[in-house]
Amino acid sequence: MSSSQTIVNIVLSKFSLVQSKTVRNRRSGFSWLRKCVITALATLVLFVFMWVFSASKRISFAIILGAKGSRYVEQHTTQSVHPLNLKSNELDHLFDVYIHNSTKIKEYSNFNASLLTSAATSIFYPVRQQYEVGDTVEIRIYAYDGMGRPQTVGGDFWFVKATSPNKHFRTAARLVDHQNGSYSAYFLAPLAGRLDLHVILGYPSDTVRWLSEVYMKADGCFTWAARYNRFDVGDGQGRCVVKRGLNHLMNKNICIYGANETGMGQSAFICTMPDGFICDDIRSIVSYGQFAGIEQPVNRLIEGKKYLFNNTFYKTQLRSPQSVYHMDITEKSSTGMLSVIYDYKIERPRVLCGDGDSRNSSLLPEGYWLGPKWQSLVCSNTHSWDDLDNVKKCLAGHKIIMFGDSIACQWFRVLERKLGNKDVPNSYYYCTEDETHTVIYKRHVLSAALTATFNFAGLERMFEPEYMDMLNDPDVKYVIFISMSAHYASWNMDSYRDRMRAIRNGIARMRARLGDDRVMAVIKKSQPREQPTFEARVHSNDYVFRQMSRIMEEEFVGINAKLIDTWDLVTSYQEQVAVHMPWPCINEEVDLFLSYICPS
Structure with a gap:
């Protein structure tokens, strides 16, 4: 007999006992009605009991997942969370409870x-x-x-x-x-x-x-949107966070991207997967709504501050x-x-661009502007690269792989113009061709005699080290260009360091595989930008960008990397800074870049 039936029988027996003691002679019709009422009351009691019991189980499950309604909840070990079979809407709730609310935020007394x-x-x-x-x-x-x-x-x-x-x-x-x-x-x-x-x-x-x-x-405070596509299903969307230490969270509706040496090392994108898709159906990871993914977490962080x-x-x-x-x-x-x-x-010895250590240890800035031209105090041989023949001669035999954000896209556009393409749009978007490609790139190939190729790698499907591990052309000299800062100020800085370290190690593997003289790494450091909203003063903060540059300096060591610092160049160009500086400013940055590739 089931436990619920036992409870019903006990309740009915108690009501029968009361009836037998108080009323002995009733008509059979009334007896039938009385039994119906007693049964209804017993059912109601059973319903209340089961509701309370299930509610206590729900509360217990929420506590197990760390849903204490507090910003002080400690992170739980992933081993304590058993594999769950959740639908997409339930998985979103899991994200809110387990991942977001398990984030420990240090409390600060008011200043x-x-x-x-x-x-x-x-x-x-x-x-x-x-x-x-x-x-x-x-x-x-x-x-x-x-x-x-x-x-x-x-x-x-x-x-x-x-x-x-x-x-x-x-x-x-x-x-x-x-x-x-x-x-x-x-x-x-x-x-x-x-x-x-x-x-x-x-x-x-x-x-x-x-x-x-x-x-x-x-x-794990900020959220990104994962876009999925499957030919027999269509489009779908999940939610992602960048998180450290949850790489072993097991669930058939959770996808983990980048949790290895060819991705992001100890950090990963942890994403919910919509019903009907598999993890390999991911197509891109982008900002998850201005308010829900960015501004709402900022307002939670700066509450009272x-x-x-x-x-x-x-x-x-x-x-x-x-x-x-x-x-x-x-x-x-x-x-x-x-x-x-x-x-x-x-006070700083000026050397050929690309020679020696490009890190600035001087009291002087990187340079200054005279009219429309940037005068470098780092390189003694910086000059304009406006002559097409000079650019072609410089880049003969090179293949330039550009990894990065929309600032890297601006550099790519200027390089296209310097190569003679007069139809390049004034846009820092659409440097990728099609999000459904396995590897997303835009290619510009010069004549075969020059063998200079430019790939803009928009990494919606592949992390930078994965891409670099596939590069093995014996007839070119690779230039790996990295510009990854403008959209990373909302990352935990330990995760950002993980990603920079993974890229650095990918470059080191290339140099070991192909030879040091065939792989050159050029790293564009961060720059200040505009903050058009109050929340942007936090999630796109210039101090944070400055610390990201320091992380680059600390991580890109031992591979003869050339670090291009454009902070002073951008700060002093005009009254207001912007994430996408005017094209004349970008042209000066690209001239500096080419001077690093061809110092003589």
């Missing part, structure tokens, strides 16, 4: 806004009253809080620029944090004349600390009347003539 560094009270001025052409100019910044008290620790994030009144000369400055509330900003003075100084408080140190200790360590990104503390020009906003550069006293760069005054 006292009056103690944060203020653009209204902080001051700056040149350390000397007079500078000559060729000198390294030093601007000293003293940070004060909102109450006018001097700061005694460092950590603020600054932007410093100098421009001539007509904007013909434009330069960013290299910052040094003295860790006592004062900062030095250095730049080269290549021309005589008046300079306007612009000092911008990017973010106070408390904002930087929150970004470093909370935002950059938040794992939004003031850290208010206008008062976000990219604000210093405006203290005690600051010095203009200075004059005089002509070289020994000649009395207008002068250009004096190499002996430059």
Whole structure:
């Protein structure tokens, strides 16, 4: 007999016992009605009992998955979660409960806004009253809080620029944090004349600390959309997170991408799979809705901390009347003539592009603008690559593989133009041909005698190391170009490091397989960008981009990688920065790139 039937019999027996004691002589019709009422009451009691029992099981299951309704839930070991057979809508709930809510977010006590560094009270001025052409100019910044008290620790994030009144000369400055509330900003003075100084408080140190200790360590907060396609089913969509440590989560409706050395190492995309598809039906992974995938997680992270990104503390020009906003550069006293760069005054030895270590350890910025042309302080041989014959001669025998985002697409477009294609659109989209291809690329092949090939690899179906492991052309010299930063600021930085390390190891395998002289790696570091919304001040943060550049510097070692730093170039090009800079700016970046490939 079932347990439910036993409960019914017990309830009925109790009601029968009560009846037998109180009423002995009833008509048979009334007895039948009485039994019906008793049965209905017993059924109701059974329903309530079973509902309570099932609810307790649901609550227990939710607790097992970590659904405590708290941001402090610790990550559970994947072994405790047994393989589940869930439908797509139930799997979305699993994502919300297990993956998102299991993310441990460090709690931060509220800051006292009056103690944060203020653009209204902080001051700056040149350390000397007079500078000559060729000198390294030093601007000293003293940070004060909102109450006018001097700061005694460092950590603020600054932007410093100098421009001539007509904007013909434009330069960013290299910052040094003295860790006592004062900062030095250095730049080269290549021309005589008046300079306007612009000092911008990017973010106070408390904002930087929150970004470093909370935002950059938040794992699995942001969501991407996985697009699936199957010929007999059509299109479908799942949800993805980038996560570390859940690579063994087993479920027939969960797909894990990149959890190996040819993907993302210790990190992976963990995606729900719609009904009727298999994991190999994935076609692309893109942002999952502006609000649901990006803005909603940002608002959850900065709950109670939004003031850290208010206008008062976000990219604000210093405006203290005690600051010095203009200075004059005089002509070289020994000649009395207008002068250009004096190499002996430059603290960084300039070498051929591509020779030696391209990492910047100098106090000077990467270069400066004179009109429409970028003057590199890293390479001594940077020049314009506007002549088609020179470009063809440089690239003869090369195959350039470009991995990256829409910025890499801009570079690809400019390269096409330099190769003589006059019909290249002014677009940083559609550098891929068809999302249904196994390997997505756009190819431009020069004449057979030159054997120069350009592949733009849009990696909707394949990770970079997988692609590189297939490259084995014995007749070319490979140039692996990496530009992967603009869309990665919402990643946990440990996962971003995993991906950079996997790419670095893929390049190392290529060099071991083909020979060091046949594989050249060029890495474009990150750049600042615009933040058009309040949430973008968090998920597309310039400080985070700066840390991504440092990760690249730390990871791309031992493979003779050439790192191209465009931070100063982008910062000083015009008043406003953007993720997609104007085409003349991109042209200068590509000229620098070609100078690395062909230094002589």
